[in-house]
Amino acid sequence: MAQMTMIQAITDAMRTELKNNEDVLVFGEDVGQNGGVFRATEGLQKEFGEDRVFDTPLAESGIGGLAAGLSVTGFRPVMEIQFFGFVFETFDAIAAQMARMRYRSGGVYHSPVTIRAPFGGGVKTPELHADSLEGLMAQTPGLKVVIPSNPYDAKGLLISAIRDNDPVVYLEHMKLYRSFRDEVPEEEYTVELGKADVKREGKDITIITYGAMVHSSLKAAEELEKDGIDAEVIDLRTISPLDIETIIESVEKTNRAIVVQEAQKQAGIAAHVVAEINDRAILSLEAPVLRVTSPDTVFPFSAAEDVWLPSYKDIVEKSKQVINF
């Protein structure tokens, strides 16, 4: 076992799959010589050559089209969008092309592309770098959407994403890149897509979340414990498709839930989770399922991030609201 940051675990996952399968290609802006603006591809070009790990011209739509085209000729592209806010430039290639490849061809072609991108608030980037746009992706039929919250999951999920035979959007929260280290096996392993992880068991309320908010939720759970409230925390890990079994099992046990996301409130993942709980477990509920989210403005200018992003205190407060309903 090695101690790795999340970004090291991500690099390690790509290295593992570049080694395992010669059809895996890693490309994007600055991913070659420079090793990526966050160093996610550090050393990979040197190890696997310019043929397998390469820089592209600076054009996101072109990168997406390149990946889609390569995928139908038998490759497994791992394309990087330098910051996920730039996804709008290549939304067609991802949502209208790769995501529909299997369907449009009646199952003849498929697009095993992994779309990696950093996102997430709290690091004070310029505009359109940090936005939580996962909801747009999750609403697109044909895409899987994965958001790891820790180094161990990051490696196992990325290996699964690369091995998946359909496109997977894999989003890396910038704040988690180097914030802590975990024990990460040096050998290969996978974390199954579509499987949530119960990070903390509890009996009074379920906090369903993903990404950086997993850590805020765990901190909130500690606070709640001081008040005698025993919270269960679920890390979704994959937000499309959801692990509905784990969610419902937990809610049926605790009878109370909140859903926490960094993204804005309207039409988001949290809303979808609430709807699923209502569909499947409404009679188990002792209180309405509430949401902790950002407000429905555009993602804030960097100096306003601290007041805009949800904090563990918001989670504590919302949990108490549900408990005291």
Place this chain on the structure above:
Amino acid sequence: MEKTKELQNIESQFETFQILNEDGEIVNEDAMPDLSDEELKELMTRMVYTRIWDQRAISLNRQGRLGFYAPVAGQEASMIGSQFALEKQDWILPGYRDIPQIVYHGVPLHQAFLWSRGHYQGGQMPEGVNVMMPQIIIGAQITQTAGVAMGLKRKQKDSVAITYTGDGGASQGDFYEGINFAGAFNVPAVFVVQNNRYAISVPVEKQSAAETIAQKAVAAGIHGVQVDGMDILAVYALTKEARQRGLDGNGPTLIETLTYRYGPHTMAGDDPTRYRTSDEDDKWEKKDPLVRFRKFLESKDLWTEEEEEKIVEQAKEDIKKAIKDADGAPKQKVTDLISIMGEELPYNLKEQMEEYKEKESK
């Protein structure tokens, strides 16, 4: 706009390449491609066939028996000539009008009709037929072509990727990104822009300040040529050359074919009299690719009215059969559509599969 001498010099270099003039005379003997008499006749056969098919498709559409259809009459030389230069192992990434090319590349006619009708089997390309599903988003196929061509080069397939768009498509960001990527990676790609002068109703003059579309290749650092798109020999010769250039490792080529669509943009209500004059229609019909190639073949004693009549009858018969085959396709069910969503279905689709199985069993 007053253009500088430098700019005028660049733009004037893109002269229209022609082999066969409007009167069916060879005007560029040196460029005459090496085609046997049989091959020359095959080119004519395919153009006649495609013209009849187009007429039948329009009529079937009006009877409500075809679905989405984008007419091709006028563009036969551009379509057939470029496809004829390909080998079976080459890939085609078509736009929605480019159905003749994919049929001659191996997609069965009835399947093209199923695609028109909006049946999922229309996109199920047969094994060994290297064709992508006709693209609806203008330009998306162009960036993908860079990827397919890169894939072919990496797998050392001795084949190229060819894609088609129109004059309007050359205004898309994806057009520039696609040709630029292909050049930057030096991949065997051929980009054909069929300049039929109108993007639905907007004339090519309003698309760009550029005198030609071919010159856009210069900015990407790749080869660009403009060809008389009503001259099948010229289109064939340049596509063949472009293919070889790609295989030789000398980069992609942009081919602008000057052509005209006689009919509407699609059969979904477009009325060309709103944006074109009959004078312009007449001018282009005088350049007709079939008329001039027929004259040429007749001058070589390679073509007779009887032969042409036989092809017309064959086409009509094939289309009748293809429509019958398309009629025989199973009625689509929601469960079919769910089953082509993924290798392994996520929970929501699994549940919806059960739901629709239940509905469909009633």
